[in-house]
Amino acid sequence: MYKQSENPLYNPFLTKIPMSTFDIVVNYTELLNDTCVEFPHSHNDYEIYYSLEGILNLKIKNTPVSLPADHFVLIPPSLQHGSIYEPNTPKKYFVIVFNFHHHNNKTSSFKFDRNFISTLQNSLEMDDFYVAKDKNQCKHLIPQIQDELETKEFGWQHMIRNHYLSFIVNAFRNIITSPVSYESEFSELNIAIEITKFMHNNYHKNISLKDVADAMYVTPRHVSRIFNEYFGTSFGKTLSIYRLSYAKNYLCDTDYPVEKIATLVGFASPQSLYKLFKEREKMTIKKYRDMHNKS
Template sequence: MRRCCILGGKEKIMLYQQKQYPFYNPVLVRISMGGGLTVNYVESLDQSCVEFPHVHECYEIYYCLSGEQHLYIDGAMNTLFSGHFAVIRPGIHHYTNYEPNMPKRYLVFVFAPPTAAASKSKGDQAEENFLSRILKYFEKNPYYVTKDRFGCDSIIYKMETEIEESYPGREQMICALYQEYLISIFRNLDPVEREKNTPSNTNLAIQITKYMHANYNKNLTIQDIADFFYISSRHVNRIFEEYFGQSLKRTLNIYRLNYAKNYLIDTAYSVEKIASLVGFSSQKMLYRLFKEMEGITVSEYRAMHRTGSSAVKCSGAEAPESKKNEKIE
């Protein structure tokens, strides 16, 4: 947001500044979930916010309320559309890419789980088991990105009203809404729910493709997929090949290859950078597969599809690779 004023008949241009929303709560709030979880900070932000790459010892949830958000997590770009969110574990560098001309609004929600177990009732123990089951996923994975299936946006709008207003019982209602929001967020991640929703091999094969779409940009292995669905790697391969008639590994490479096309068209990133962004271990693999599956080189594809209107949409773009580097090994 740009601010300006008129002084002595002349316009004085002020600095660009981040828009301040009333939806902001830096107060530490302790909720009963899991035996004493603490919410550190909640704020609504938009495209005027300049985020610096940062890391901390708390979990952070980014929830995209509108527009399109490009969120860099652990060096990889993740696109959040309206109704999508990301949960990031402690110790992982992350930030939202600054794109002032791309309207968006999103919520940041920072929390810390309880550090020590205390005497708990049966209800507290059930909450702790639920929370532990969710957080166990992050022991091996730095983050999780998915589409919200449990109406978290409606809870966010209730939060906004309570934080902006001063109704009686405000603190208690904010505490209750924080807990409702976290439970709803975690329901999207709960492996128990996932198992219930995939009772057959057919459904499981479809779910595997969805997981691959969401995680193709990571250093994803068959064992990672097997661990996520609580089955063996052999079982994953068998289910996938029986249903689709193609190996899981090749399908994953096809996804990566096709997503690479977006970067080739929309950015001037080097092939090495694009290969890394879509999950290939090296640019040589992208060169080889592109020639094998498309029948043309990466540079030829880029030249065919980039036009004068295909301006670079991402900051920090690099010049495209020259053809002399396209050696297929």
């Protein structure tokens, strides 16, 4: 009896990949071969046929399409299509069916999500299909998808979603080849982390909350509040720790006097360095220097 051979890469269950303003819903994935008989059909989803081995012949909108290995076709919703059955003609291909479901009751500050959808809409003609050579190695994700479906180890549902998303985005990258410049979004910037970067780069100067605030285009009060909420400590204490830590480099690598080191790392006086060093390191600067000079 002739019938379609079974393959462990088969997932008919809806898999939702949540985004901020929409969900990507993968409706079906399967690894197929020359035993698959497919009827001409259309649906309201996107579909990708990815040729892995041999030549995959399809008919899309009554147009013959041949896909050699490492090529794929993206079929937008509502286009009639189907693979052509060719007995005893070896071929292997992967199919993924998906769509984008917008959130009706959510607003989001994530512009990159909105830009993702708008770029797709502006770049793709919904009444045409797209054939492309895969330059982004999408095929390497297919065995990973199969492995997760077979083993179902801890977290496999999350891994499946990651692999699906990577496959879909990389497939679109083969079609949308022009660079996309998305406007940076200050509302998404981790200001607390940016403050630490500013401190790393400017610890040796006489910086204050106002200097950081001016660099971040916010108020000093906002800097202080954000930093405390995120790290559970104050800006001033952290700046002193940076200065003390970098002072250790000078103590180990140079014979500079403490007065010069204090100036190089931004302390107002050597006494401040002496005092903080004793408090935090539980030893004097001289003892610390002697220990490291011996080693």
